[in-house]
Amino acid sequence: MIRSHRDGPVLRIAFDRPEARNAIDAAGWDALAEEIQRAAQSDADVVILASGVDGVFSAGADLTMLSALHDDPAQRPVFRKRMARAVEGLSSLPMPVVAAVDGGCHGAAVALVLAADIVIAGDRASFAVTPAKFGIGYPEADVARLVGRVGRGQASRMLFTAAPIATDEAVRIGLADMRAAAAGQVAIQIAGTIAGNAASAVRLLKRTIHGPADGDAGFDAAFGGTDFADRLAAFRARAR
Numbered sequence: 001m002i003r004s005h006r007d008g009p010v011l012r013i014a015f016d017r018p019e020a021r022n023a024i025d026a027a028g029w030d031a032l033a034e035e036i037q038r039a040a041q042s043d044a045d046v047v048i049l050a051s052g053v054d055g056v057f058s059a060g061a062d063l064t065m066l067s068a069l070h071d072d073p074a075q076r077p078v079f080r081k082r083m084a085r086a087v088e089g090l091s092s093l094p095m096p097v098v099a100a101v102d103g104g105c106h107g108a109a110v111a112l113v114l115a116a117d118i119v120i121a122g123d124r125a126s127f128a129v130t131p132a133k134f135g136i137g138y139p140e141a142d143v144a145r146l147v148g149r150v151g152r153g154q155a156s157r158m159l160f161t162a163a164p165i166a167t168d169e170a171v172r173i174g175l176a177d178m179r180a181a182a183a184g185q186v187a188i189q190i191a192g193t194i195a196g197n198a199a200s201a202v203r204l205l206k207r208t209i210h211g212p213a214d215g216d217a218g219f220d221a222a223f224g225g226t227d228f229a230d231r232l233a234a235f236r237a238r239a240r
Contacts, residue, residue, distance in 0.1 A: 060110070102123070
């Protein structure tokens with residue numbers, strides 16, 4: 001269901017369940033959360049979230065699993081927390097996360113994409129937030145990220161209609177950051193560019209984007225770090 005591959009400083013986490021359009025079942029959510037936890041503890045500079053199945057990103061949460069929640073109230077919060085462990089874990093990774101979406105990205109899969117820092121949409125990308133079709137809701141944190149990305153009006157349109165939007169529309173409203181014919185390859189290129197910068201600086205900048213935890217103490221401290229000293233020395237050497 002979940003496959004990971006490390007290529008130097010870049011860690012790729014990919015869905016791989018072609019028989020179910022990469023729908024995420026209980027085991028899949030747990031496996032994804034575990035891969036994300038391992039990523040958090042690693043020295044990877046960038047994480048790419050992608051699909052190993054051509055033409056599909058993920059159909060979201062497995063409907064077979066969701067149907068069991070109708071008759072088993074005790075499992076409802078269990079499922080919500082299981083999903084949140086993966087989504088919140090992805091959002092809180094210390095390194096940047098680049099999502100490469102080329103194909104259908106529906107339901108809970110959109111929540112995962114919203115937890116990424118940079119979203120690249122391929123020509124075949126399609127995004128739909130579908131809980132209204134099934135008579136259910138969407139977790140508050142995921143709704144908040146959707147509103148933060150596209151604004152209240154567009155979030156309302158997506159949630160209330162449950163209608164899919166294609167690549168150009170996703171880029172126009174800010175759900176995706178750029179369009180690329182080969183989303184996966186562009187994600188690798190962007191990840192490589194990020195990895196070429198100082199990892200400590202990139203992590204500091206991500207913390208600042210998400211909300212400063214230490215005011216400007218991190219900004220001040222960075223000038224005393226080894227990354228700044230090494231790169232300043234290299235710059236001076238090249239300028240001679």
